[in-house]
Amino acid sequence: DTGVSQDPRHKITKRGQNVTFRCDPISEHNRLYWYRQTLGQGPEFLTYFQNEAQLEKSRLLSDRFSAERPKGSFSTLEIQRTEQGDSAMYLCASSLGSGTYEQYFGPGTRLTVT
Amino acid sequence: SQQGEEDPQALSIQEGENATMNCSYKTSINNLQWYRQNSGRGLVHLILIRSNEREKHSGRLRVTLDTSKKSSSLLITASRAADTASYFCATDTGGGTNAGKSTFGDGTTLTVKP
Numbered sequence: 001d002t003g004v005s006q007d008p009r010h011k012i013t014k015r016g017q018n019v020t021f022r023c024d025p026i027s028e029h030n031r032l033y034w035y036r037q038t039l040g041q042g043p044e045f046l047t048y049f050q051n052e053a054q055l056e057k058s059r060l061l062s063d064r065f066s067a068e069r070p071k072g073s074f075s076t077l078e079i080q081r082t083e084q085g086d087s088a089m090y091l092c093a094s095s096l097g098s099g100t101y102e103q104y105f106g107p108g109t110r111l112t113v114t
Numbered sequence: 115s116q117q118g119e120e121d122p123q124a125l126s127i128q129e130g131e132n133a134t135m136n137c138s139y140k141t142s143i144n145n146l147q148w149y150r151q152n153s154g155r156g157l158v159h160l161i162l163i164r165s166n167e168r169e170k171h172s173g174r175l176r177v178t179l180d181t182s183k184k185s186s187s188l189l190i191t192a193s194r195a196a197d198t199a200s201y202f203c204a205t206d207t208g209g210g211t212n213a214g215k216s217t218f219g220d221g222t223t224l225t226v227k228p
Contacts, residue, residue: 004156033215042118042202042218043157056215091156101145101206103216105156 004106006092012112013082020078021109025094032075034067035091043091082113118203118219126225133190135222137203144206148188151200195228
Protein backbone atom coordinates (compact mmCIF):
# COMPACT_ATOMS: atom_id res chain seq x y z
CA ASP A 1 0.00 0.00 0.00
CA THR A 2 1.56 3.30 -1.06
CA GLY A 3 -0.88 5.62 0.71
CA VAL A 4 -0.22 7.98 3.59
CA SER A 5 0.70 6.17 6.78
CA GLN A 6 0.70 7.42 10.36
CA ASP A 7 2.22 5.98 13.47
CA PRO A 8 1.07 5.24 16.08
CA ARG A 9 -2.62 4.78 15.38
CA HIS A 10 -3.52 5.27 19.03
CA LYS A 11 -1.68 6.97 21.86
CA ILE A 12 -2.75 7.25 25.48
CA THR A 13 -0.63 9.50 27.62
CA LYS A 14 -0.77 11.20 30.96
CA ARG A 15 -1.13 14.95 31.22
CA GLY A 16 2.24 16.66 31.16
CA GLN A 17 3.99 14.03 29.06
CA ASN A 18 5.45 14.67 25.61
CA VAL A 19 4.23 12.75 22.56
CA THR A 20 5.51 12.49 19.00
CA PHE A 21 3.59 11.33 15.96
CA ARG A 22 5.00 10.34 12.60
CA CYS A 23 3.54 10.70 9.12
CA ASP A 24 4.90 9.13 5.94
CA PRO A 25 3.38 10.79 2.88
CA ILE A 26 2.97 9.37 -0.60
CA SER A 27 6.52 9.32 -1.90
CA GLU A 28 6.22 11.76 -4.81
CA HIS A 29 4.12 14.30 -2.90
CA ASN A 30 5.77 17.63 -2.10
CA ARG A 31 3.12 18.98 0.24
CA LEU A 32 2.40 17.59 3.69
CA TYR A 33 -0.36 18.81 6.01
CA TRP A 34 -1.27 18.27 9.65
CA TYR A 35 -4.82 18.64 10.92
CA ARG A 36 -6.57 18.07 14.22
CA GLN A 37 -10.09 16.71 14.38
CA THR A 38 -12.39 16.44 17.36
CA LEU A 39 -15.65 14.52 17.51
CA GLY A 40 -18.39 15.99 15.37
CA GLN A 41 -16.16 18.60 13.77
CA GLY A 42 -14.20 18.93 10.59
CA PRO A 43 -10.42 18.85 10.45
CA GLU A 44 -8.73 21.99 11.72
CA PHE A 45 -5.58 23.05 9.91
CA LEU A 46 -2.43 23.00 12.04
CA THR A 47 0.53 23.39 9.72
CA TYR A 48 1.88 22.40 6.33
CA PHE A 49 5.12 21.88 4.47
CA GLN A 50 6.33 22.30 0.94
CA ASN A 51 9.20 19.81 0.82
CA GLU A 52 11.15 20.55 4.02
CA ALA A 53 9.97 24.16 4.39
CA GLN A 54 7.19 24.84 6.90
CA LEU A 55 4.95 27.33 5.08
CA GLU A 56 2.39 28.19 7.71
CA LYS A 57 1.50 27.40 11.28
CA SER A 58 -2.01 27.93 12.57
CA ARG A 59 -2.66 30.37 15.38
CA LEU A 60 -4.40 27.41 17.03
CA LEU A 61 -1.00 25.84 17.49
CA SER A 62 0.55 26.86 20.78
CA ASP A 63 4.28 26.84 21.45
CA ARG A 64 3.86 23.34 22.85
CA PHE A 65 3.37 22.04 19.31
CA SER A 66 6.20 21.66 16.84
CA ALA A 67 6.42 19.93 13.49
CA GLU A 68 9.33 19.01 11.30
CA ARG A 69 9.85 17.48 7.91
CA PRO A 70 13.56 16.76 7.60
CA LYS A 71 14.75 16.12 4.05
CA GLY A 72 11.23 16.69 2.76
CA SER A 73 10.15 13.11 3.37
CA PHE A 74 8.37 11.96 6.55
CA SER A 75 7.14 14.45 9.13
CA THR A 76 6.85 14.45 12.90
CA LEU A 77 4.44 16.36 15.10
CA GLU A 78 5.47 16.75 18.72
CA ILE A 79 3.27 17.95 21.54
CA GLN A 80 5.06 18.90 24.73
CA ARG A 81 3.47 18.98 28.18
CA THR A 82 0.22 17.51 26.92
CA GLU A 83 -3.10 18.78 28.25
CA GLN A 84 -6.50 17.08 28.28
CA GLY A 85 -7.64 19.54 25.61
CA ASP A 86 -5.07 18.04 23.25
CA SER A 87 -7.12 14.83 23.06
CA ALA A 88 -8.16 14.53 19.43
CA MET A 89 -7.50 12.74 16.16
CA TYR A 90 -4.38 14.07 14.45
CA LEU A 91 -4.57 13.69 10.71
CA CYS A 92 -1.80 13.91 8.17
CA ALA A 93 -2.34 14.46 4.46
CA SER A 94 -0.15 14.93 1.42
CA SER A 95 -0.59 16.33 -2.05
CA LEU A 96 1.50 16.66 -5.17
CA GLY A 97 1.50 20.46 -4.98
CA SER A 98 2.39 22.43 -8.11
CA GLY A 99 -1.23 23.11 -8.99
CA THR A 100 -2.58 19.73 -7.91
CA TYR A 101 -4.37 20.15 -4.62
CA GLU A 102 -6.26 16.98 -3.90
CA GLN A 103 -5.13 15.84 -0.47
CA TYR A 104 -4.67 12.20 0.44
CA PHE A 105 -5.23 11.52 4.10
CA GLY A 106 -3.71 8.98 6.43
CA PRO A 107 -5.78 7.02 8.96
CA GLY A 108 -4.90 9.39 11.77
CA THR A 109 -3.41 9.09 15.25
CA ARG A 110 -5.96 9.18 18.05
CA LEU A 111 -4.49 10.87 21.14
CA THR A 112 -6.07 10.48 24.55
CA VAL A 113 -4.64 12.53 27.39
CA THR A 114 -5.66 11.30 30.83
CA SER B 115 -14.05 29.73 12.87
CA GLN B 116 -14.39 27.42 9.87
CA GLN B 117 -14.62 28.89 6.37
CA GLY B 118 -17.20 26.40 5.13
CA GLU B 119 -20.47 25.41 6.71
CA GLU B 120 -22.38 22.36 5.57
CA ASP B 121 -26.12 22.06 5.62
CA PRO B 122 -27.87 20.00 6.84
CA GLN B 123 -25.81 18.75 9.77
CA ALA B 124 -27.47 15.35 9.45
CA LEU B 125 -29.44 13.66 6.70
CA SER B 126 -31.21 10.30 6.73
CA ILE B 127 -32.61 8.74 3.56
CA GLN B 128 -33.65 5.37 2.13
CA GLU B 129 -31.41 3.44 -0.20
CA GLY B 130 -32.05 4.47 -3.79
CA GLU B 131 -33.00 8.04 -2.95
CA ASN B 132 -30.87 11.05 -3.81
CA ALA B 133 -28.97 12.99 -1.16
CA THR B 134 -28.13 16.68 -1.44
CA MET B 135 -25.71 18.48 0.84
CA ASN B 136 -24.86 22.15 0.74
CA CYS B 137 -21.79 24.12 1.65
CA SER B 138 -21.57 27.86 2.16
CA TYR B 139 -18.36 29.80 2.57
CA LYS B 140 -17.33 33.33 3.38
CA THR B 141 -14.41 34.48 1.25
CA SER B 142 -13.38 34.07 -2.38
CA ILE B 143 -11.90 30.71 -3.24
CA ASN B 144 -9.53 29.13 -5.75
CA ASN B 145 -11.27 25.79 -5.59
CA LEU B 146 -13.64 23.78 -3.43
CA GLN B 147 -13.33 20.10 -2.65
CA TRP B 148 -15.61 17.49 -1.17
CA TYR B 149 -14.34 14.69 1.05
CA ARG B 150 -15.99 11.64 2.63
CA GLN B 151 -15.12 10.19 6.01
CA ASN B 152 -16.39 6.83 7.15
CA SER B 153 -16.75 6.34 10.88
CA GLY B 154 -13.37 6.34 12.60
CA ARG B 155 -11.39 6.49 9.36
CA GLY B 156 -9.39 9.00 7.37
CA LEU B 157 -10.87 11.31 4.76
CA VAL B 158 -11.19 10.32 1.12
CA HIS B 159 -11.11 12.93 -1.61
CA LEU B 160 -14.24 12.83 -3.80
CA ILE B 161 -14.17 15.73 -6.21
CA LEU B 162 -12.59 19.15 -6.80
CA ILE B 163 -14.30 22.03 -8.54
CA ARG B 164 -12.38 25.14 -9.54
CA SER B 165 -13.69 28.66 -9.08
CA ASN B 166 -14.25 29.07 -12.83
CA GLU B 167 -16.34 25.89 -13.06
CA ARG B 168 -20.06 25.66 -12.35
CA GLU B 169 -20.72 21.93 -12.36
CA LYS B 170 -18.76 18.72 -12.24
CA HIS B 171 -19.69 15.05 -12.32
CA SER B 172 -17.97 11.93 -11.09
CA GLY B 173 -19.94 8.70 -11.24
CA ARG B 174 -23.00 9.15 -9.01
CA LEU B 175 -21.70 12.47 -7.69
CA ARG B 176 -22.65 15.88 -9.00
CA VAL B 177 -21.14 19.05 -7.59
CA THR B 178 -22.24 22.57 -8.36
CA LEU B 179 -20.56 25.83 -7.46
CA ASP B 180 -22.15 29.28 -7.34
CA THR B 181 -19.43 31.79 -6.58
CA SER B 182 -21.89 34.69 -6.54
CA LYS B 183 -23.73 33.04 -3.65
CA LYS B 184 -20.55 31.54 -2.19
CA SER B 185 -22.13 28.12 -2.08
CA SER B 186 -21.70 24.60 -3.39
CA SER B 187 -23.84 21.51 -3.39
CA LEU B 188 -23.04 17.82 -3.53
CA LEU B 189 -25.65 15.50 -4.97
CA ILE B 190 -25.35 11.75 -4.56
CA THR B 191 -27.77 9.93 -6.82
CA ALA B 192 -29.22 6.44 -6.25
CA SER B 193 -27.72 6.26 -2.77
CA ARG B 194 -26.45 3.02 -1.27
CA ALA B 195 -25.97 1.91 2.32
CA ALA B 196 -22.21 2.15 1.69
CA ASP B 197 -22.60 5.91 1.15
CA THR B 198 -23.28 6.27 4.88
CA ALA B 199 -20.52 8.62 6.04
CA SER B 200 -19.73 12.22 6.92
CA TYR B 201 -19.19 14.56 4.01
CA PHE B 202 -17.01 17.67 4.27
CA CYS B 203 -16.43 20.57 1.98
CA ALA B 204 -13.01 22.19 1.98
CA THR B 205 -12.16 25.54 0.48
CA ASP B 206 -8.80 26.66 -0.86
CA THR B 207 -8.46 30.42 -0.51
CA GLY B 208 -4.70 30.84 -0.65
CA GLY B 209 -2.56 32.35 -3.36
CA GLY B 210 1.07 31.74 -4.19
CA THR B 211 2.63 29.40 -1.68
CA ASN B 212 -0.64 29.29 0.26
CA ALA B 213 -2.47 27.75 -2.66
CA GLY B 214 -3.56 24.25 -1.75
CA LYS B 215 -4.15 24.95 1.93
CA SER B 216 -7.74 23.83 2.64
CA THR B 217 -10.19 24.95 5.30
CA PHE B 218 -12.83 22.36 6.21
CA GLY B 219 -16.41 22.73 7.38
CA ASP B 220 -17.96 20.62 10.12
CA GLY B 221 -19.61 18.20 7.73
CA THR B 222 -22.95 16.60 6.96
CA THR B 223 -23.58 13.16 8.43
CA LEU B 224 -25.44 11.05 5.88
CA THR B 225 -27.23 7.85 6.87
CA VAL B 226 -28.58 5.65 4.09
CA LYS B 227 -31.02 3.04 5.36
CA PRO B 228 -31.17 -0.27 3.48
